[in-house]
């Protein structure tokens with residue numbers, strides 16, 4: 001396994017406000033990592049640092065390069081997308097394809113044509129004549145044809161309806177992703193990426209509050225539905241979250257042995273959304 005991104009003590013301040021506080025994480029080759037956090041947590045700031053679009057302090061290595069100093073070399077290996085539903089409206093599809101061919105040295109035109117042939121998109125159509133879903137398909141065809149080692153996606157499916165959002169991720173998995181590449185994606189829609197991710201990072205107020213593989217999460221976090229009589233026993237084991245479901249209590253535990261918990265009730269894996277809520281409230 002090789003490391004694609006390594007952040008060590010990464011910090012960023014805007015004036016006296018510290019948007020990133022000594023952040024450490026790695027992204028390995030062949031991984032799909034979700035960077036998830038509430039508004040203002042610092043996700044975009046991390047992506048901008050990775051893409052060499054903002055200054056920072058601390059160490060940051062992306063594909064062996066230092067983004068703040070080697071942006072040009074980096075852009076030949078990295079592909080970045082924010083919001084697939086937007087492309088210039090006046091452009092014709094073939095002009096969009098020509099544009100990417102010119103600006104990206106690793107764009108594979110045949111591959112793009114192959115993807116577009118599978119859609120109803122005509123090369124002579126203008127972007128403004130396409131539906132939102134078709135714009136997303138076009139965007140995806142362009143992205144998947146760039147032979148980049150790292151794909152960075154910032155809220156890529158914003159503005160798309162659920163069908164296209166699912167389709168977007170399915171296609172990305174089937175046609176783009178392989179063990180030689182990595183994807184780093186920020187999103188608010190945790191539910192729709194949860195089955196896709198290999199690794200998960202939660203960020204809150206400029207600090208990383210969870211950084212785990214999905215496998216580790218399954219081992220470390222367990223939910224138990226407990227009858228009211230056993231509620232005190234459950235509380236004694238320091239759950240990280242409690243909620244009411246149909247008159248019973250559901251407790252979420254971190255790092256508590258399964259044997260201990262099995263005595264209280266049936267064990268479940270929490271959804272990433274529930275884990276997110278727990279981690280965002282922890283200590284507040």
Ligand SMILES: Nc1ncnc2c1ncn2[C@@H]1O[C@H](COP(=O)(O)OP(=O)(O)OP(=O)(O)O)[C@@H](O)[C@H]1O
Nearest residue numbers: 014017018019037038039040041042043044045046
């Ligand atoms: N140019 C800037 N000047 C001052 N403060 C900034 C600037 N850019 C970001 N910030 C602040 O830094 C913090 C982190 O912002 P960032 O955009 O990274 O958050 P985010 O997690 O991407 O949020 P969102 O989900 O809303 O896009 C926020 O409090 C934001 O107000």
